[in-house]
Amino acid sequence: MTLPKSIRENLHFLLAETDAHLGLLKEYLTLPTAGIPTRLIDRQGYVENLRLSIHNHCLRALASSKDEEADPQRFRAVEAIATQLERIAELCRDAVLQGSHLQDKGQLKVKDYLEMLDRVSNGVEWIEPALEEKDTRRALKIGKVEQHLDQAYQKQLSQSIRSLKKEKRPADRISLILLAHRIEQMGGALLRISEAIISDAMGQHFNTERYHALNASIDQLSSVDDIDQVSVEKIAETRSGSAISGVSAGGDGYDAIFKDGQKRKLKEERARVKDWHEIIPGLAPKILSYHKQGESAALLVEHLAGETFEQILLHGSDKLLQEAFDHLTRTLKRIWIETRSKKPVAAGYMKQLAKRMETVYTVHPEFNQSASRIGAAKLASFDQLLEKTERLEASVKTPFSVYIHGDFNVDNIIYDPGEGRINFIDLHRSRYMDYLQDVTVFMVSNYRLQVFEPRVRRRIVELCHAFYRFTRDFARKQDDEDFEVRLALGLIRSFTTSTRFILDKSLSRAMFLRAIYLMERLLAAEAERKTFKTPIQEIFVG
Secondary structure (H helix, E strand, O other), rough: OOHHHHHHHHHHHHHHHHHHHHHHHHHHHHHHHHHHHHHHHHHHHHHHHHHHHHHHHHHHHHHHHHHHHHHHOHHHHHHHHHHHHHHHHHHHHHHHHHHHHOOHHHOOHHHHHHHHHHHHHHHHHHHHHHHOOOOHHHHHHHHHHHHHHHHOOOOOHHHHHHHHHOOOOHHHHHHHHHHHHHHHHHHHHHHHHHHHHHHHHOOOOOHHHHHHHHHOOOOOOOOOHHHOOOOEEEEEEOOOOEEEEEEEEEOOOOOEOOOOOHHHHHHHHHHHHHHHHHOOOOOOOEEEEEEEEEOOOEEEOOOOOOOEHHHHHHHOOOOHHHHHHHOOOHHHHHHHOOOOOOOOOOOOHHHHHHHHHHHHHHOOOOOOOOEEEEEOOOEOOOOHEEEEEHHHHOOOOOEEEEEEEOOOOOOHEEEEEEOEEEEEEEOOOEEEEHHHHHHHHHHHHHHHOOOOOOOHHHHHHHHHHHHHHHHHHHHHOOOOHHHHHHHHHHHHHHHHHHHHHHHHHHHHHHHHHHHHHHHHHHHHHHHHHHOOOOOHHHHHOO
């Protein structure tokens, strides 16, 4: 998309004015004269007006564009560039003012500062063609200026610290350090500009690390020779902070899925995927590449055909939903039987819940109510109920453990009707655990879908009931005597913790009240725990 003329012209003027600011700073460092600081301060308003004009034109252009013509990422990139150019101009003024504080201006090491500023000028010069041509290689060169400036500044800082004790005028040395720091900060502004241009070229936000990770990852795609052939479409962002994008080399659909985020979490996912391939080959997607840098990492994984269980539930036919459900339950039964371990792992549902209550109360402070009384009846607070239920859970037995998904939401399950195959994704929390952790997460992830169309809500309720019956039958065959109690505990945990992600007051309150109801039913039946039945009909109603 070609930028409107008004934006292109104002950006051109702002680039020219930033270059003029850099020129005046170089002139001052070469021959410090009293008039230069005044000239720079006088130009401050012009820079601000150009930046403001660019921002306003971007907003108007985006608002007036038709949906198919709009390119929000391009306008965001231009706004970011304008903001950072204003920042460079501001740093030029600050640097000159810092230099004017020197009593002995002969201390200015002109060569060192001019070399740094020449790099900044080169970076500014590359901005316009890089933006116009969506040239990611040139954008990376702009970003590399930051590294060079940082190295030069660190060298000067070390020298200055060693010399500071010997200085007759230590204040001058400190002023020189601060002056160099102003120039070094220009590198940060250029790095932000570099990332804005890369984001524009890629069609979504990319920082430098993420771009390098993608570039390193796509080497594993036989259909791609160069990153310029790739289009990247944002698919989702996980609550753990990872970004998920579809990577396409120009054909229909995606060639792979690119996922990047914290190294620890992606390293865990890589290990868990390996575990799943050993347990049931083909259940998890293949990892095509793994790239790490600093505390970040990226995975390029196989793109799986099919739809998520959520998509099928919301939009698929009844026949397709039943087919997906049958394959899912068969897959789960196989996993639970093949990975069954005699070594039990207690889930500690109430301990998990207690750790998350602070976040729940932050989102829904109305849930945090103290104990109260209605006439002669005493009503316990939620925290009091939680404490009592946690004591009850301590006596509950988990007879065995299985390998679970760990985040068994409806959008982490994919069904391919063509192959009749279930796949799992987002697996970094997989581990040996009580199978009811996955069961209760799945049931509540269905219930909490913010879709209120009667037909869909009815399907959700029917699905939850069918899943309960499937799990209950499995539990009976495994002689799992505390199944109903642990199911209720897991539902309490999932209903309550899920309210952190639900701002709809009606739905979040309905979920919270269900957790309270289950707690009260469990506590009331503690003496007759063996005959306790989770009130599924009351909890999951149409």
